[in-house]
Amino acid sequence: GQSLEQPSEVTAVEGAIVQINCTYQTSGFYGLSWYQQHDGGAPTFLSYNALDGLEETGRFSSFLSRSDSYGYLLLQELQMKDSASYFCAVRGFNKFYFGSGTKLNVKP
Amino acid sequence: GAGVSQTPSNKVTEKGKYVELRCDPISGHTALYWYRQSLGQGPEFLIYFQGTGAADDSGLPNDRFFAVRPEGSVSTLKIQRTERGDSAVYLCASSLTGLAGGGTDTQYFGPGTRLTVL
Numbered sequence: 001g002q003s004l005e006q007p008s009e010v011t012a013v014e015g016a017i018v019q020i021n022c023t024y025q026t027s028g029f030y031g032l033s034w035y036q037q038h039d040g041g042a043p044t045f046l047s048y049n050a051l052d053g054l055e056e057t058g059r060f061s062s063f064l065s066r067s068d069s070y071g072y073l074l075l076q077e078l079q080m081k082d083s084a085s086y087f088c089a090v091r092g093f094n095k096f097y098f099g100s101g102t103k104l105n106v107k108p
Numbered sequence: 109g110a111g112v113s114q115t116p117s118n119k120v121t122e123k124g125k126y127v128e129l130r131c132d133p134i135s136g137h138t139a140l141y142w143y144r145q146s147l148g149q150g151p152e153f154l155i156y157f158q159g160t161g162a163a164d165d166s167g168l169p170n171d172r173f174f175a176v177r178p179e180g181s182v183s184t185l186k187i188q189r190t191e192r193g194d195s196a197v198y199l200c201a202s203s204l205t206g207l208a209g210g211g212t213d214t215q216y217f218g219p220g221t222r223l224t225v226l
Contacts, residue, residue: 094164098150
């Protein structure tokens with residue numbers, strides 16, 4: 001089967017840096033994606049890592065270690081608008097498996 | 109351009125009734141996905157279409173659930189004999205090329221249909 005673990009909730013202050021971790025167990029793995037979802041909104045794509053290493057996109061970076069079945073999303077220079085839920089998702093053969101999400105609370 | 113649209117935005121039905129949920133993907137996107145999301149959980153995969161065919165329908169929970177995409181564009185998710193446990197937000201996503209060849213491309217999600225079964 002498939003399982004993904006990520007913290008349920010994280011709190012940080014505006015301007016800070018926060019890291020959201022994701023560990024996974026899967027029988028088939030092609031890559032790890034990250035999505036952001038605001039309350040009542042649709043998930044929006046943030047990043048995808050197929051290979052080990054760090055991918056940077058503006059204030060957001062994502063890291064993958066395939067040997068450790070581990071990845072993380074790094075958010076820098078936090079803004080109030082970053083308050084949302086963040087999901088890691090494993091790309092399997094013909095589908096994606098999503099974690100339960102991490103609710104990020106950004107405080108002033 | 110227009111994003112993914114889903115209709116209706118909300119659907120309230122009674123236990124045992126039949127419902128249809130519609131998804132209009134981004135024009136030109138060959139891949140379409142259906143997910144179900146319960147409160148406080150991540151999206152749960154239901155089915156993946158590549159063109160008109162279902163490339164993977166292993167996430168459909170039982171034979172009450174069925175989805176079609178007859179012309180490779182609009183898709184309809186059909187639920188027969190609805191049960192209270194079917195209550196959730198049903199999300200549709202589309203992507204340009206899909207998952208063929210081991211690659212991936214960005215999924216664009218619609219706003220979802222909130223289904224409530226009384």
